[in-house]
Amino acid sequence: MAQAATDVEQTARHNDDVMIEVEGLSKHFGDIRAVDDITFSVSRGEIFSFLGHNGAGKTTTIRMLTGRSRPTSGSARINGMDIVQQREQILPIINVVPEDQNLYERLTGRANLNLFADLYNVPRQRVDDLLDQVDLQEASARATKTYSSGMKQRLLIARALINSPELLFLDEPTRGLDPASAKELRDMILELSNQGTTVFLTTHLMEEADDLSHRVAFISQGQLVALDSPRELKLRFGERAADVLLTDRSEHKITLDDPGDARQLAEWMSAGQVLSMHSREGSLEDVFIEIAGRSL
Amino acid sequence: MNLRNINAIYRKDLVDAIKDARVLLALIVPFGIAILYNFMFEDEEPLPEATVAYTEVGSSLPERLSEALSDTVDLQLEPHDSENEIRQLLQDEDASMGLIIPKGFDQAIEAGEQPPLQLLFRDSGNVPVNTLGSAVDLVVRQMAGTSPPVQMSQEMVSPPEGSGPNLFDDLGMRLYFVMAAMMMLIGMIGVLAVPIILAEEAEKKTLEALTLIASYLDVVVAKALVGITYLALGVGLLLGMTQTWPEDPAVFFSGVAMLGVALVGFGLLLGGLFKSANQLNNWGGLILMPIIAPAFVIGVWEPGAFQYVIEAIPVAQGMKLAVNGISGEAIFANIWIAYAILAAWIVVFYAALIFRLSRIRN
Numbered sequence: 250m251a252q253a254a255t256d257v258e259q260t261a262r263h264n265d266d267v268m269i270e271v272e273g274l275s276k277h278f279g280d281i282r283a284v285d286d287i288t289f290s291v292s293r294g295e296i297f298s299f300l301g302h303n304g305a306g307k308t309t310t311i312r313m314l315t316g317r318s319r320p321t322s323g324s325a326r327i328n329g330m331d332i333v334q335q336r337e338q339i340l341p342i343i344n345v346v347p348e349d350q351n352l353y354e355r356l357t358g359r360a361n362l363n364l365f366a367d368l369y370n371v372p373r374q375r376v377d378d379l380l381d382q383v384d385l386q387e388a389s390a391r392a393t394k395t396y397s398s399g400m401k402q403r404l405l406i407a408r409a410l411i412n413s414p415e416l417l418f419l420d421e422p423t424r425g426l427d428p429a430s431a432k433e434l435r436d437m438i439l440e441l442s443n444q445g446t447t448v449f450l451t452t453h454l455m456e457e458a459d460d461l462s463h464r465v466a467f468i469s470q471g472q473l474v475a476l477d478s479p480r481e482l483k484l485r486f487g488e489r490a491a492d493v494l495l496t497d498r499s500e501h502k503i504t505l506d507d508p509g510d511a512r513q514l515a516e517w518m519s520a521g522q523v524l525s526m527h528s529r530e531g532s533l534e535d536v537f538i539e540i541a542g543r544s545l
Numbered sequence: 546m547n548l549r550n551i552n553a554i555y556r557k558d559l560v561d562a563i564k565d566a567r568v569l570l571a572l573i574v575p576f577g578i579a580i581l582y583n584f585m586f587e588d589e590e591p592l593p594e595a596t597v598a599y600t601e602v603g604s605s606l607p608e609r610l611s612e613a614l615s616d617t618v619d620l621q622l623e624p625h626d627s628e629n630e631i632r633q634l635l636q637d638e639d640a641s642m643g644l645i646i647p648k649g650f651d652q653a654i655e656a657g658e659q660p661p662l663q664l665l666f667r668d669s670g671n672v673p674v675n676t677l678g679s680a681v682d683l684v685v686r687q688m689a690g691t692s693p694p695v696q697m698s699q700e701m702v703s704p705p706e707g708s709g710p711n712l713f714d715d716l717g718m719r720l721y722f723v724m725a726a727m728m729m730l731i732g733m734i735g736v737l738a739v740p741i742i743l744a745e746e747a748e749k750k751t752l753e754a755l756t757l758i759a760s761y762l763d764v765v766v767a768k769a770l771v772g773i774t775y776l777a778l779g780v781g782l783l784l785g786m787t788q789t790w791p792e793d794p795a796v797f798f799s800g801v802a803m804l805g806v807a808l809v810g811f812g813l814l815l816g817g818l819f820k821s822a823n824q825l826n827n828w829g830g831l832i833l834m835p836i837i838a839p840a841f842v843i844g845v846w847e848p849g850a851f852q853y854v855i856e857a858i859p860v861a862q863g864m865k866l867a868v869n870g871i872s873g874e875a876i877f878a879n880i881w882i883a884y885a886i887l888a889a890w891i892v893v894f895y896a897a898l899i900f901r902l903s904r905i906r907n
Contacts, residue, residue, distance in 0.1 A: 315757060340758050351750035353557070355651040360557070367553035370757045408754070 266293040267329075267418055268447040269314065275471075276283035276309050276325035283309040285471035286323065286385040291464075293415070296438065297450040298458040299338035300537065309450045310468070311418055316451070327416060340367065344414040348421045350401045354394035358404050359386055361393060362411060369412040379407040406437065416447045420444060423457060435461060465533065469541045479533055486539045487531035493517065494524045502529075546766060550759035554767035555774075556845060561606050562771060562798040563743045567826045571738040575587035575730035576786070592619040595677065598631040599624060604651050607644065608821050609684045617706055618676070628663075635667040638866060642666055642677045644705020654688045712845065716868060721844075728840030728860050730779050731801065732843030735808025736815065737829045739772035743816030746826045753795075762902055772809040775779045776801075792873025796880065800877045803887040807859045808836070811892030840864045844877070862886045 261338060269291035276284040283307040291297040301307050302543050312318040314325055325332045327339045345477040351363050362376040380386040383403040393401060402422070419438065423431040438461055442448055446476055452458050459479045467475040476483060489505040495517060503510040562568045599607045600623035611620045615696050623640065625631050631643035643665035653660035664681060666674045705881055714722070737823075746752040746764065755764055784790060791797035815832065819825040841862035862883035868876050877883070 256699070277701075317753075317756065345757055347697075347750065347753060349750045351754050353561055353751060354749075355561055364557045365754070367759075368550055368755070370549060391677075410756075460852070507582055 256260060256314045263352045265373060268293045268295070268327065269297075270326045271314075272324050274313065274325050275321045276306075276312070276313060276318065277321045279511050280511055282471045284313070286504070287468070287471075287473040289466055289473060289476055292447065293447050294442055294445045296442050296450060297316070298450045298452060298464060298465045300452070300455070300458060300460040302541065305468045306471040309422070311345070311420065311449070315343060315418060316340060321331075326398070342415045343347075343417040343418065344412055344416075346405050346409045346420065346422050348424065350398070350405060352393045352396075352401055352404060352408075357390050358393050358400075359389040360369055361404060362408060365408050365411045367511050371411060371413075375411060376457060381397040382410075383407045384543060387472070392439045395535065398425045402426055402430065402434065406434065409488060410441075416448065417441065418449045418451075420451070421452050421453065423452070423454065428445060429458075455532060455537065459533045467537055467540055476535070482536045486536040488529040490529040492529065494526070495522045496524055497522070498524075546763055547759065550763040551767045551770070554754055554755065554759060555770050558742055558767060558771040559774065562738065562775075565741065567741050567820075567822065568738045569739075571733040572730070572775065575726045575733055576779075576783060578652055578729065579723050579726035579783050579787060583719060586722065594619045594620040594621065594633075596623060596639065597642045597644060597677075597775045599641040599887040600628065600631065600636050600646050600842065601626065602646050602648045602650060602763065606646060606681075606684060606688070609688065609734055610644075610680055610808075611860055613680050614676075614683050614689040615742035624663065631665060635665055638667060640667070642674075644681070645699070649690065653896075654685065683903070715844075715874075719787075720789065721868075721869060723783070724864065725791055725840045726866065726869060727780060727783055727801070728804070728864050729778055729837050730783060731749050731805050731863065732833060732837035732840075734772055734775050734779060734858060735805065735812045736833050737812070737813035738775060740816030740819065741770055741822045742771065742824050743768050743813060744819045745822040747817075752904060765898065765902065768816070769809050772812065773805060776805040776809070778867055780805075789871065792872045793870045795870070797870025800863055800887070803866075803884070803891065804859055804863030807863075807887055807890040807894060810891060810898055811836075811859075813898055814894060814901065836860055844868065845867065857886070859887055859890045888901070 267290050271287060271289050273286050273288055274284060275282065275286050287306075287310065298308050299310065305404075309318065313320050314332060316332055316339060319333060328342060330339050332339060353364070356364075358439065359376060359380065362379060363373065366373055366376050378387050379384070383406055385400060385403055385407065388396065389398060393404060398405065404427070406422070410421075423434055424432065433459065433507075438448055440448070446460070448461075448462065450458065462479060464476065464478050465482060466473055475487070491503050491505065493501045493503055493514065495501065501513075503514050514523075547820075559887075563572075591659065595618050595634075597607060597610065597620060599622065607622045607624075611622060614620050623634070625634070628645050631640070631645065634640040635643055643663075645663035647660055650660050650662070661683070663782065664678060666677070722879065744764070746755065752761075752764065815829075819828070836858065837860055839855045839858045840863075842855055843861045843864050864884045865877040866880060869880055
C-alpha cells in the first residue's frame with residue numbers, strides 16, 4: 250500500500266502555486282499510528298478530496314493541518330508557512346466547515362457571524378454580504394435553534410467564509426442535506442474554487458467527490474494509498490472492457506486490448522447491430538473497494 | 546493571549562450564558578434566598594415603646610428619665626397643662642405613665658424639701674409598671690444627690706476563649722443570612738455557572754470553531770471574566786436589594802473578590818473535566834454542597850475536629866472577611882489567615898489551570 254501511495258503521489262498539476270505541502274507527516278498516539286508518513290501537495294484553487302473509512306486518519310490530518318494538533322514527525326506547510334512554527338500566521342487564511350453543526354443555538358444567525366467577524370477582525374458589512382450570499386438575511390434575527398438543518402449548514406458555510414479564507418476545509422459538508430440543498434452547496438464549492446479558494450474536502454459520498462474534485466486521495470489505516478484525479482483512478486483500477494447490447498437483445502463483453510474483439514465490434518457497428526455500449530471503467534467506489542478492501 | 550479575541554468571546558458569553566436556564570437558575574436561587582431572609586428577619590429587635598405624659602413645670606425629670614431608660618425603652622415624652630388631660634390620655638390608652646410634677650419641683654429637691662410626685666399608670670402597657678417606677682425612683686435619687694446604698698458593678702460574661710463568635714448574635718439574623726446567601730451566590734456562579742458555559746463549548750464543539758482562530762487561553766480568560774462580571778453584578782445587586790452596605794468596604798470587597806477569583810478558577814478546572822454541561826449540572830450540586838456549606842456553618846456551629854476541614858475551604862474564609870467587612874467589627878480575629886488561605890487557593894487553582902492549558906494542544 251505504501252508503495253502504491255508513493256507511486257500515485259504527484260506534484261499538484263493545476264499550476265505551480267502550491268497551497269498545501271505535506272511531507273512524511275505522522276501522528277502517533279502511543280502505539281497507534283493514526284497518520285503514518287503521508288506525503289502530498291495541493292494546488293491553489295484545487296478541490297482536493299480526502300477519502301477514507303472512519304478512523305482512517307482524515308480528521309487527525311485535518312487537525313494537524315489546521316494547527317490543532319502537533320505532528321509526531323514530518324512537516325506540512327500551508328501557503329509556504331510551517332503549520333507548527335507559523336501557526337499564528339496560517340490561522341487567518343484558513344477556515345473549516347466542520348462535520349458537526351457547531352453553532353451557538355441560543356444566539357441569532359447574525360450574532361453567530363458577528364462573533365467570528367470580531368474574532369477575525371473583519372467589518373460587520375461582511376456579515377451582511379454573507380447572509381445575502383447564503384440566503385439567510387431574513388432569518389438572521391432568529392435564534393439558530395429554530396433553523397432547519399439546511400439553514401444551519403448554510404450558516405456554517407457563511408461562518409467559514411467570514412475571513413475570505415484562501416484554504417477551506419470542508420468535513421462532510423452535505424451530510425444531512427436534502428438533494429436540492431446539497432446541489433446548491435456543491436455549486437457554491439465550485440464557485441469558491443473558481444474564485445481561487447483551495448478546498449480540502451472529506452466526504453463519504455463517492456459521487457460527490459467524483460463530481461467536485463480535481464484530485465482524490467484515499468487514506469487507509471493512516472497511510473495514503475492512492476492519489477490522482479478521479480478519472481485516472483477509475484481508468485487505472487477499472488476493467489478495460491465494455492458491455493455491448495445488440496439489436497437481437499444479446500449482450501456481449503468486449504475487451505479493449507483484444508484485436509479480435511475490436512474487429513467484432515467494427516462488424517456489429519457497420520451492420521447497425523449495436524443498441525448500446527457501456528464502459529466497465531468502474532466508479533470511484535469500486536476503486537476504493539479495490540484499494541481499501543471494503544466500501545466507505 | 547489576544548485581547549480582541551477575549552473581548553469578542555466575553556461579550557458573546559455575557560449574552561449567551563444568561564439565556565441558559567441552568568446558569569440563570571444558579572444566579573436566581575441565591576437571590577431568592579437572600580431576599581426571603583432579608584424580609585424574614587430584622588437587624589435588631591426594636592425597643593418597646595412607652596409614652597410618658599407629664600405636667601409642664603420646667604422640671605428636668607422627664608428628660609433625665611428618658612436618658613435613664615434609653616437602652617431599654619423607646620420613651621416618648623408629652624408635656625400637658627393639667628392632671629386631667631394626663632388622666633384622660635391614660636384612660637384612652639394613649640400613654641403608659643403620667644407624671645404629675647408640682648411647680649418648683651427641681652428646686653424643692655435640691656433644697657431637700659421632699660416635694661410630692663404623683664405617678665399615674667394605666668392597667669396594661671408595653672413596658673412593665675415597675676420598670677418605669679424604678680427608673681423614676683433612680684432619677685429622683687440622682688436629682689437629690691443621694692448616694693445609692695450599694696456600689697453596684699455590671700459585667701457581660703463572654704464565652705470562653707477559642708469558642709469563636711456567634712454570628713446570630715454578633716451580626717444579627719438578617720445580615721447573617723444575607724451574607725450566607727451571598728457566599729452561595731459566589732459558589733454557584735464559580736462552581737456551577739462558569740464550568741457549565743465552558744463545558745457546553747466543548748460539548749457542542751463550538752470550542753473547535755473558536756480555537757481555530759483564538760487560543761484556548763483566550764477562551765478560558767473570557768469565561769473567567771464572564772464569571773467575575775456575574776459575581777460583581779450579583780454581589781452589587783444583592784447588596785442593593787437588601788439595602789446593605791459594608792461598614793469596612795476594603796475588607797468586604799477584597800474578601801469577596803478573592804473568593805470569587807478562587808472559585809472561578811476552580812470552576813474552570815471543573816469545566817474541563819466534565820464531558821457535558823448536563824453532566825456537570827447533574828453532578829455539580831454534589832460538588833457545590835461542600836463548597837458552600839461552610840458559609841452556613843462558620844461562626845454558627847462548631848463541629849469539633851471537622852472544624853479544620855471547614856476552615857480549609859475557601860468559602861469559610863470568604864465568609865469571615867465578608868462578615869468582618871459588613872459589620873466593620875473584628876468578629877473574626879486574625880483575618881490575615883483568611884487572606885493567606887484564599888491566596889493559596891488562588892495559586893493552586895490557577896497553577897493547575899495553566900498546567901492543564903499547556904497540555905491542551907498535543
